[in-house]
Amino acid sequence: MMNNTTSVIFAGVGGQGTLLASRIIGRVLLDGGFDVKLSEVHGMSQRGGSVVTYVKYGEKVYSPVIDKGEADYIVAFEQMEAARWLNYLKPEGKMLINTQKLPPMPVITGAAEYNADIIGKIAASGAAVKSLNALELAERAGSARAVNVVMMGALSNELGFGGEMWEAALSGCSPAKALDINRKAFKLGKEA
Amino acid sequence: MPQKTLMLGNHAVARGLYESGVTVVSSYPGTPSTEITAAAAKYKGEIHAEWAPNEKVAAETAIGASIAGARAFTGMKHVGFNVAADPFFTASYTGVTGGLVAAIADDPGMHSSQNEQDSRNYAIAAKLPMLEPSDSRECLEFTKAAYALSEEYDVPVLLRLTTRISHSQGVVEEGERARRELPDYQKNAAKYVMMPGFAKLRRVEVLERERRLREYAETTPLNSEEDGCPEMGVITSGAAYQYAKEALGDKAGYLKLGLINPLPTELIRRFAAKYKKVYVIEELDPIIERHCKALGVGVIGKELFPEIGEFSQSLIAEKILGETVESRAFPEAVPSRPPVLCAGCSHRGVFYVLGKLGVMVNGDIGCYTLGATPPLSAMDTTVCMGASVSGLHGFNKGRAGGYESKAVAVIGDSTFMHSGITGLINIAYNQSNSLVIILDNTITGMTGHQNTPANGLDIYGEPAPAVNLEELVKSVGIKRVTVIDPYDLAETELVVKQELEVKEPSVIITRRPCALLKNYQKKPPVSVIPERCAGCKACMKIGCPAISVSGGKAAVNRTLCVGCGVCGQLCKFNAFAEGE
Numbered sequence: 001m002m003n004n005t006t007s008v009i010f011a012g013v014g015g016q017g018t019l020l021a022s023r024i025i026g027r028v029l030l031d032g033g034f035d036v037k038l039s040e041v042h043g044m045s046q047r048g049g050s051v052v053t054y055v056k057y058g059e060k061v062y063s064p065v066i067d068k069g070e071a072d073y074i075v076a077f078e079q080m081e082a083a084r085w086l087n088y089l090k091p092e093g094k095m096l097i098n099t100q101k102l103p104p105m106p107v108i109t110g111a112a113e114y115n116a117d118i119i120g121k122i123a124a125s126g127a128a129v130k131s132l133n134a135l136e137l138a139e140r141a142g143s144a145r146a147v148n149v150v151m152m153g154a155l156s157n158e159l160g161f162g163g164e165m166w167e168a169a170l171s172g173c174s175p176a177k178a179l180d181i182n183r184k185a186f187k188l189g190k191e192a
Numbered sequence: 193m194p195q196k197t198l199m200l201g202n203h204a205v206a207r208g209l210y211e212s213g214v215t216v217v218s219s220y221p222g223t224p225s226t227e228i229t230a231a232a233a234k235y236k237g238e239i240h241a242e243w244a245p246n247e248k249v250a251a252e253t254a255i256g257a258s259i260a261g262a263r264a265f266t267g268m269k270h271v272g273f274n275v276a277a278d279p280f281f282t283a284s285y286t287g288v289t290g291g292l293v294a295a296i297a298d299d300p301g302m303h304s305s306q307n308e309q310d311s312r313n314y315a316i317a318a319k320l321p322m323l324e325p326s327d328s329r330e331c332l333e334f335t336k337a338a339y340a341l342s343e344e345y346d347v348p349v350l351l352r353l354t355t356r357i358s359h360s361q362g363v364v365e366e367g368e369r370a371r372r373e374l375p376d377y378q379k380n381a382a383k384y385v386m387m388p389g390f391a392k393l394r395r396v397e398v399l400e401r402e403r404r405l406r407e408y409a410e411t412t413p414l415n416s417e418e419d420g421c422p423e424m425g426v427i428t429s430g431a432a433y434q435y436a437k438e439a440l441g442d443k444a445g446y447l448k449l450g451l452i453n454p455l456p457t458e459l460i461r462r463f464a465a466k467y468k469k470v471y472v473i474e475e476l477d478p479i480i481e482r483h484c485k486a487l488g489v490g491v492i493g494k495e496l497f498p499e500i501g502e503f504s505q506s507l508i509a510e511k512i513l514g515e516t517v518e519s520r521a522f523p524e525a526v527p528s529r530p531p532v533l534c535a536g537c538s539h540r541g542v543f544y545v546l547g548k549l550g551v552m553v554n555g556d557i558g559c560y561t562l563g564a565t566p567p568l569s570a571m572d573t574t575v576c577m578g579a580s581v582s583g584l585h586g587f588n589k590g591r592a593g594g595y596e597s598k599a600v601a602v603i604g605d606s607t608f609m610h611s612g613i614t615g616l617i618n619i620a621y622n623q624s625n626s627l628v629i630i631l632d633n634t635i636t637g638m639t640g641h642q643n644t645p646a647n648g649l650d651i652y653g654e655p656a657p658a659v660n661l662e663e664l665v666k667s668v669g670i671k672r673v674t675v676i677d678p679y680d681l682a683e684t685e686l687v688v689k690q691e692l693e694v695k696e697p698s699v700i701i702t703r704r705p706c707a708l709l710k711n712y713q714k715k716p717p718v719s720v721i722p723e724r725c726a727g728c729k730a731c732m733k734i735g736c737p738a739i740s741v742s743g744g745k746a747a748v749n750r751t752l753c754v755g756c757g758v759c760g761q762l763c764k765f766n767a768f769a770e771g772e
Contacts, residue, residue: 013529026198026361036198037327038361041303047559048737049531062438064327064360064431067506069519080529083522091518104529108740109567109732112527125520144751 005058007066008155011085012077013102014048017148020173021075022053024152027169028161029057039064048105050081073158075151077134078102079118086122095127096154098134098147130154132192138185143178146185153189199364201357204328205267205295206231208335210239212291213370214265216257217241218250220610221639222269223304224358225297229267230642233651238369243642243651246577246610251276251294255283258292258348259384261375263339267295270311271576275611277314280348284318285394286384287346287401289375291339297353300475301502304355304638306557306574308500310476315350315453319402322350322453323414324430328362334450337414345401345408352452354475356431356502406454414450417463421445424512425467427460427480427491432473432503439508444471455483464489471496471512475503533562535738536707536714536754538633541678542602543570544734544758545685551692552599554587556580556607559637563602567735571602578603578611581628585615588624596625597692603628606636606644609659613668619697620669627691628699630661631678633706641709665699678702681761707754715755716771720746724767731759731768 008025010018022038029036034057041051054066068087075096076082082097089095097119106112115121123129132154138146149170156166166186174182199207205228209217217239219229233241244250250266257264268276273296280294296314299305315322321341325334331353338349382390409415424444426436433448447463449455464470464484472481472493481493496511497503509515533540543563546553547570555561555571556579564571573583584601591599603612608630619626636642643649648658665673672694676687684702691698705712717738727744738752739759746767748759753771760768 014531022361030196030198030363036361036363038198039356040359040361041355047531047534047562048529050529061362062434063505064356064362064434065502065504067504067517069517070506080526083526084529086522087519089520091520103740104527105532105566105735105737106527106530108737109735110729110741111566115522115524115526118522121523125523127520 005056005061006159007071008055009066009071009074009085009088010053010055010077011074011081012051013081014051016051016077017145018051018053018077021148021152022055023173024149024169025055025155027172028165029055031165031168032161035059035061037061037064050084052085073155075155077147077151080104080115082122083115083118086125086127089127093127094158095122095129096151096158097122097129097131098151099131100133100135100147132189134189137188137192141185141188142181146178146181149182149185150189150192153186154192156186156190195366196363197366198361199328200227200359200361201325201328201331201353202227202359203231204331204364205335205351205353206234207364207366208332209265210235211332211367211369212263212336212339213372214263214339215239216254216262216264217266218244218253219267220244220247220250220272221636221642222247222272222297223639224299224355225267225269225272225295225353226639226642227358228295229651232265236652241651243644245645247272247276248278251279254292254294255279255348258288258290260290260377262290263292263372264290265293265295268297269305270296270298270309271305271307272296273311273314275577277318280320281318282386283348284320285386285391285398287397288342288348291342292348293335293338293342293351294348295351295353297355297358298476299355301355306576308476310479311350311352312452312479313477315352316479319398320348320350320453321345321405321451322352323450324352324452325357325450326430326433326448327357328360328364330450331357332364334414345405347401352430354431402454406457409451409454409456410459412451415456415459416448416450418446418448422466423468425463425470426473427463427470427484428473429480430475432475435503435505435508436473438505440512443513449480452480455480457487460484460489461487464491473497473503473508530565531562532565532735532737533559534707535736535749535752536712536756538678538702538704538707539563539631540568540734540736541681541684541758542629542631542702543568545681545688546570546600546602548685549688552587552595554580554584554599554601556601556603556612558604558607560602560604560631565735567733577607578615581608581612581615582618584626584628585619585622585624588626593625599627600688600692601626601628603630604637605630605632605634605646605661606642608661609645613664616665616670616699617668624697625695626697627688629688630699630701632661632701632703635706635709637706637708641706661701670697670699672696672698673701674699675701675703678704679756679758681758707756712754715757717750717753717755718748718757718760718768718771720748721767721769724765726765726767728764730762730764733762734758
């Protein structure tokens with residue numbers, strides 16, 4: 001299959017700010033001179049359901065969709081979402097996982113159990129894994145809402161691109177009052 | 193050099209409206225189309241944008257603006273065109289003065305819809321040209337092309353989008369806004385008064401126009417050909433083109449159709465003749481495929497590809513090349529994460545009470561359709577916008593009055609404005625003892641907070657006259673109208689029981705703003721007093737995402753909880769303490 005693009009999945013829970021994350025990375029990639037496609041789903045699934053954003057870039061991107069076994073990186077904003085999307089990772093791909101747990105309704109009602117030792121099981125599958133407690137880092141940066149930016153800091157280590165490009169994207173996409181917190185959150189994620 | 197930006201397909205359509213010199217945009221929100229009109233409202237001063245009560249009103253507004261000589265637009269989701277179809281079938285006869293374009297956003301895969309209809313069928317039935325872009329860049333370009341086509345052929349033009357096109361971002365180059373002079377208004381009854389004498393003459397024009405459009409389809413640059421290996425040719429359009437291109441690359445040649453109604457004839461014959469095998473790759477209905485087969489062109493289509501859901505590059509690689517992708521799997525099942533009513537949602541208490549009373553619930557379209565999901569599970573039907581109210585009337589007539597004290601309709605404020613009021617008029621006029629509950633959360637919630645005719649704000653957030661729901665309901669002949677607070681479970685239950693028993697039509701308005709609104713008055717999160725909690729899980733019956741049970745005791749997620757206090761009313765042990 002023709003595939004000289006890089007594919008990144010953001011997997012999270014409605015309300016975790018995956019849309020801001022996709023704005024930040026979109027800006028970096030556009031400034032980097034790439035063809036870029038980002039795909040997200042709005043509407044009903046956003047009400048606390050699983051949400052996913054596909055990010056693809058390269059010289060020329062056709063499909064905006066990432067299929068099973070195609071993602072170079074999966075940025076999971078929550079542990080169970082990491083497990084859910086594992087089969088989308090390329091054999092040589094890497095997972096970045098926020099260790100935060102958000103129990104879904106079937107777990108809350110007791111109809112199902114939250115999987116134990118998700119990160120261990122993902123690592124045992126042979127996938128490269130980097131896990132971090134993005135919620136704690138976000139709180140340290142000044143707001144629990146900055147989990148998304150912490151994860152972008154962690155992703156920046158994988159994708160490269162100059163620090164000034166990420167800074168331009170951060171300052172271009174953050175609301176003015178959140179910029180300082182977001183800068184701290186990005187740095188903490190990068191250093192984690 | 194023109195500025196390159198990353199844009200949602202929907203935003204690119206809005207940019208296309210701006211660059212085409214469009215001045216009037218009227219729509220009703222609907223996923224995945226909503227962002228077109230929301231983005232058009234950003235060009236305030238140059239474009240008049242508005243949220244109309246429903247798609248039919250929006251379409252007629254756009255048609256009126258076109259007759260006035262302006263370039264006009266209406267955008268909607270696929271099922272919205274069912275509502276707007278009436279004016280458009282006849283606007284096909286009248287044609288346009290200023291260019292008129294309607295975007296219809298289909299939802300293959302039903303990410304946020306009640307059905308999976310293929311709007312291309314409408315283009316065929318109404319004899320309207322339809323364009324289908326395959327990425328954000330084309331969203332902008334095809335929108336501009338649609339206005340040129342509309343004015344040149346004197347016809348409303350449909351722009352077909354799908355969720356994946358509307359909600360994907362791609363690179364777009366922005367251009368300048370076209371300067372247009374508004375022509376003087378000239379009465380032309382023979383063109384615009386569609387009574388039989390005139391309509392019969394216009395019908396002839398429609399057929400002649402369609403003949404000319406078929407010729408145009410043979411040569412338009414909207415349809416493009418890419419040569420490739422003679423083994424395999426692919427006829428496709430929209431998102432399916434991108435999937436095919438990624439899966440097959442230069443193993444195939446492509447005929448990419450940008451004008452999907454009317455379809456070309458000779459172009460397809462010439463293309464097909466160059467290849468050993470020709471595949472038609474299209475999501476949903478086999479429309480291009482049937483056209484090809486009717487021409488006697490042998491193609492492979494739905495015998496290989498599904499008529500259901502979205503396609504992807506893997507699907508095409510698997511079906512045509514027999515290639516499958518290797519992937520690892522998580523070693524055990526992962527619980528699903530379905531969407532839920534938000535913490536503090538004003539609909540929750542109502543559905544809890546309806547479930548407790550065990551009544552038959554006619555549901556409607558909005559966030560509150562989630563009242564059908566466990567643990568609330570308090571909904572029997574959901575069909576389309578407004579169907580709860582008229583459906584309840586029919587249900588009660590069908591049960592010959594036997595269910596009037598055991599059945600209700602629930603409908604949101606925005607949906608009630610859309611098409612609930614006409615059903616209520618029917619209840620009053622044709623007398624069924626029906627109980628309609630209007631869930632007034634002061635906003636269109638599901639599609640991301642659009643203002644409504646009943647909340648006192650226009651699309652720009654400026655003050656606007658507000659429909660008074662109580663007065664409106666009374667004015668159609670409903671005498672019993674009660675307004676209640678859905679956070680108060682005892683009051684909600686009492687009033688619902690009482691209104692079910694009365695022997696006349698009745699309306700309850702449950703009033704609390706959506707908990708996600710910026711100006712929502714959050715209270716501090718509630719907390720659980722562990723020594724009082726008996727671990728009985730009564731508080732779990734409302735399906736609040738902020739409540740869970742751990743270690744045999746209830747626990748509250750302090751980030752999610754907005755202090756609505758509904759959970760505490762379910763607790764016999766007073767284990768919930770108000771936050772401080």
